[in-house]
Amino acid sequence: MTNLQLDTLTDNALSLWRAHGRETPLSGVFVACSEQPKGPVHSVYQPSLCAVLQGEKVSRVGVRTYRYDAGKCLITSLEVPVRAEITSATEKQPYVALVVNIDPAVVAELLLEYMCTQDESETASEALCVHPLSDDLVDPLNRLLELASRPVDIPVLAPMINRELIWQLLKGPQRHMLRQVGLTDGKLARIGKSIAWVRENFTQPLSVPHLATLAGMSTATFHRQFKAATAMTPMQFQKSLRLQEARRLLLSESADVAQVGFAIGYESPSQFSREYRRMFGTPPGRDGNKMRSSIMLESQI
Structure with missing residues (x-):
């Protein structure tokens, strides 16, 4: 992922924040922005992709710590109580993050329709993981945010782009964890x-x-x-x-x-x-x- 790609995604997220705040016109899509460090905040994370576009955040689950900054994303596969802190944010360089919920039903559907699941290992058992934000995710994320300015397109195109995002996640380094979410007999499920x-x-x-x-x-x-x-x-x-x-x-x-x-x-x-x-x-x-x-x-x- 280039700096230009990340900058474009950040600009799109900030535009949404200025226009709508945390809640966006896109179902299951949220934007976070802060000009100063915050926390700790206690909340329950849903299955989701959280991409940090600027600044840094730390999320703690039990004794585990997950640190992710600009260009990285936190993937959550289960509903878990989390203690989170925004650790890097300033007025000139605010913390900016984009959250997209993951529907386990779509994960299961894609697995059943297009992927062989019998040979998949069950080695991934943690509910959270951190990975770099790949090009395959940045492009659909940008297209998803751009839909916010075209309300007539949202009902038709947003579900398609969400499905594309989940498909890319299922092919990425976090695939073992996500595939377990879609498999009813998997450990995580x-x-x-x-x-x-x-x-x-x-x-x-x-x-x-x-x-x-x-x-x-x-x-x-x-x-x-x-x-x-x-x-x-x-x-x-x-x-x-x-x-x-x-x-x-x-x-x-x-x-x-x-x-x-x-x-x-x-x-x-x-x-x-x-x-x-x-x-x-x-x-x-x-x-x-x-x-x-x-x-x-x-x-x-």
Whole structure:
């Protein structure tokens, strides 16, 4: 990829940001821009391609760290809770990134129609990986962004370009990981089934044997494969989801710390406060006040 290609893609992304902000007219396509370092921000990444066009970002999943700067992309294959920071951004050189969601159904469709999957290795088990942004991805990404100025073309051409992007990913260095997402019997796809259950039922008591059954694995194998994919145990994964939801609830002016803890599945307010502080660095009540004050300040700028 040449500097000119990257500059063109960056300009297109910035034009979208100025016109629409994070949300673009293109379904499943988002733009991020920041003139200063930010974070840490806790969120749940969806299966997606995140291309950094300017600046640098660090994403952490469990004990793993993924660092990616201009010209590199982060591929996410499963829904995972992430702690992310923008580490390089200035007013003259803002952080600019482009995110395109990946539809596992399209991955499966392309595999079934055009690719032989029987001989594919299952060596790739991590949910995230970082790779250089290749020419095969830059061209369709530019064409996708340019569609935003032609609304009449979006319903017809955007799905075709998204499909092309996924096709190129399936042929690239991250192909083993993505192919596992599309294969219903693949390790990552089976771990994904258990993750979906935890996401929908994170306030409920967690049973690892039940999750293993959902994934079609023995308990020991499931525990090993889950940690290989997410860098967390199932209990740590659930805790991360619970505490992120708690932080969202604390933005409410009327939120009571103990009530929030009970709402996300904690029986002990002291345990909730202790684990919240360990994750976010501040007790829940103080953190809620700080977040609300920050939002009020931003609204006045």
